[in-house]
Amino acid sequence: MKVKIYPIVRTAAVAVLLSGVSACSKMYDVKPQNVVEAKNTYQNIYDADAAVTGVYGKFLGLAGQYEVLNELRADLMDVTPNAGADLQQINTHNVLPGNAYADPTPFYSVILNCNDVMKNLTIMHNTQKLTDADYNQRWSDIGALRCWLYFQLGLQYGNIPYVTESFSDVNTVKDQSKYPRIALADLVKTLIAFMEALPYKDPYPAANSLITTIDTYPSKMFYVNKNCLLGDLYLWNNDYHKAAIAYKNVMETSTPNGPGDSYNYYNTYTLNSGSDNDAVTQSAWLTFFSRSMQDREYQTEWIWSMVFDKAFAPENPFINLFANSGGKYLVKPSQTAIDNWSAQRQTDGTPYDYRGINTTYKMVNGQPVIMKFLYNYVNASTGIPSDPLAKNGRWYIYRTPTLHLRFAEAANRDGQTKIAWALVNAGIKGAYDDTTIPDPTQRRITNLPFPYDFDARKLDAPTIRGKYHRNLGVRARVNVTNLDVSLQQNANFLAMEDNIINEDALELAYEGNRWQDLMRVALRRNDPSFLADKVYNKLLKDGNPAAATVRAKLMDPKNWFLPFN
Template sequence: MKMFIIKPIAMAVFAIAGLASCSKVLDVKPEDELDESDMYRNVYDADAAVIGIYGKFVGLAERYVLLNELRADMLDCTLNADENLRQLNTHAVTATNPYATPRPFYEVIINCNDVLKHFSIMRAENKLKDAEYQQRYADVAFIRSFLYLQLGIHYGEIPYVTDALSNINDVNDASKFPRLPFNTLLDSLISFTEGVSFKDEYPGGTNLNVTVDGYPTAKWFINKKLLLGDLHLWKGNYIQAASWYRQVMETGTVGTVNGSYYSMYKLGWDSNGDIDHYISYSRAGDASTLVTTSQWRIMFEQAMNTEGFRREWVWAIPFDNKFKPENPFVKIFSPIGGSYLVQPSQEAIDMWNNEQQRPAQGTPGIPYDARGQLSWKLINGQPVVMKYLYNYINNSTNLPITVLQKDSKWFLFRQTHLHLRFAEAANRAGRYLLAWGLFNSGIGGAYPAPTSNVTDYQNTLWDVYPFNFDARNSGSTGVPYYRSDWYRNIGIRARANLVNYEVNSADSLTSIETGLINECGLENGFEGTRWPDLLRVAMRRDDPSFIADKIYNKLIKSGISSAYADQARAKLMRKDWYLPFVWQ
């Protein structure tokens, strides 16, 4: 067959491999459609195939965000939205709606299957060394598995196709590929991904771990251990999920003991606003002095080659005006230079406004979560999701930095997702206090020391891996002296300057889990994980009201007729959570 290699970030496809191969990788046909004989000659061609897969994957960015956020409770339609988006928003998607077709996902998957097949042939023919093969095979295998997880989340029962097909329409042939229920799909994905031998990031010095036009490519590629954690979390294998998450949380715990050692993926302080990402004020307790030029907001604007970005973000892909494809987020979010199709829901705004900040300077604390003000803002009287727009719209002027330069990033996963999902798994594994600490005041705050001797406190070293943390910090006067690996861990709500979440002691497991999912929305809202978070808990608890009530509240507050809101709630209460699988 012929395979379509889509140039992802345009010339970056060839720039990456070209750093190592010079003219080799540029010796290709000018067409987008390449014959197999031209594509699989050496490791540089293999690299181009990997980048081609990611180029196709990037084309799913708009669909990924809309499916995962508009179907949930924090994103709503504007008056500019068409009927297709309105159906998605109200859970009334019809067979003719383009969001009902899974075909765009399968287009990437079938390309993955073809690449995996040819990588194995290349290895058999000694065109790839074993390490080269294992690294590239694993990357493509895991991005395919990530896409299958997305399909399961949104469509429920789906065909699980691992063959290299000559005709993509065979996907819809039930006699060849019967549809698997979501739970069975999870079994298949776990079995497959656990069996892949290489699960690390591309090593430094390899062709795919370089810097292109100021972008370190290491963050572009899927983190395999994260996906393994997610698959086990969905399946209810909580210790396995936590174990994989913990490995990622310890990414920085190597080499020189410095700020990165103590804070990378640990949610640790660093006394640097471009790295800490706190909610802070230049005058404590004065809401008008919220810091916006650094700290929490800046993580969405920072260049990908900065230390603050490196320590916060696990997986992100840039949209740069110099390259294709075009940034879709200006189109869907921006009222300036875009179509302004979606906006923060009133339900989301109320969530942030119903929080309480920590007391300061004798005041009871500011009565809202300031992360809301930095996640969205009013521009010309219109509520605008800002997380994806800070590289396009100047935060001070609300005007484009440069009208035609519509840069952004596709935010896929950061350290707060990691901590919240680890905490979700830990909570279900019976480690309630540890889970509570991670999303409140940190490990040390959950296990405080009553004296200056912290030897037996600020840690969970009595527990087994992956729940054994050491956050001991003796301060400047404590004896013995401790600066343990997790001593800087601050907790998500403490970083956001919020009071601790109060737990209902009568049912701490459920109370903590509810708090965790709420915190996911407050911290990571609009970043493409809200619907999966709600669905996972509703399924786990066998409680459709967990998701139905939130969608109902969003729709009622949006001003839609109560009849539409009632219909959406009734549908979700029937556990009718999935899009129609319509092959278009």
């Protein structure tokens, strides 16, 4: 596909990113006589930046489809009576031809743009219009985004064409005579090899011209994190030690604010409470989904998030999906998800979980509403928008707890179940504070090689502040009780894995992870009932008469994948 991007200045280039699909469509659909050919477009660093941000702008248009495919197909989300046939088909795994949510074309449209940009960046580099550093950073970024897109396609469709060239008609990818399809397992290995070979795996440096602020939005939050993606691919491929290394490499790097900010340097990925002490409150957890993107607590919580703004296209898709005031209220939290939050206990014994009612979801006008994506649109107390036309919002893609829970999953399978238990529960200091050790300098420390070398010591004589001395653990941060200590034993790794996946549901609900989480574990165990039973129980609790039929269908993993048409 020939990317038709005009040579524009940097400010306008970043506006392309915020303007999303509609702006990109105008750029891609200009009549030929008005098109600036690639040879006249890719002339300098600003053109390269415009191309990169244009791809991310088009990528932003996938948010609604990504959400539906990864959450409604699983067990935490259900349809409302307002849902049309397409959503009902997704919910009951009975997708018919023409279902808009099951169309792979939008993903391939972005992929073909990636291919074109990568090709032209290479031409710029070869003709000395880009330095080695500028080229490596941008080419690697777009290459990693393409890998993320292919991984998502593989998770949803199973066998897909893997295309690295550019051409004009996106439907060409469906021609199997030209582009044979590759199975998910082989696709993951292909993506791992590509990611391992990238010349640049770190986030863009602060001095890069793509790192800027537009209308208070820091662009540094918009780009895919390559090591998180590589860790996810390793985890899917059952390369647990490599996955743990990739995740730890993120945990041990600085925040977007940079290493000069001592508050943020290690606290970004150690699940601190969002303040300078170890306190934790419900209101603090809720604000991770509403506070300013410039806020340091936001930048310690979110690794990858993007913006919907009322001034730019595309329109925020989450309002119509979730809101019952100002939106169409098409999907809602499942009763399974609600019951799971209700089953948790605070440390004082109260049956409650900060992450459930009034945070992740809220009762609005007597109906359960998924709130995570609505806090920039509605009033947090009432669930009602003050200005229904100001449809601002964010697409939350990868968060600090996602990183910690994935690390815990990898560590648990890599023979480090106690570390997994620690990160899920009360943190390293809680699990490794062995008072039977007489030397206090040897407590709260794992004494293991990388990537399992955690130091949570906090001493004044001698003065020691381990990197993870603020690490609370996922459950302790929201003040729910620890899981049973017997789960620290390596022999209980399967039960610990069950609890990690359940913690994923409690902490990460509706953030686009659930379908792949269930698939990954079910395939790893060669146990389709792990996935099928969870979907069945959701449908059963919500009174869907198709529950038993869906379970029988999902007991065959071949039926986990959407038709590629």
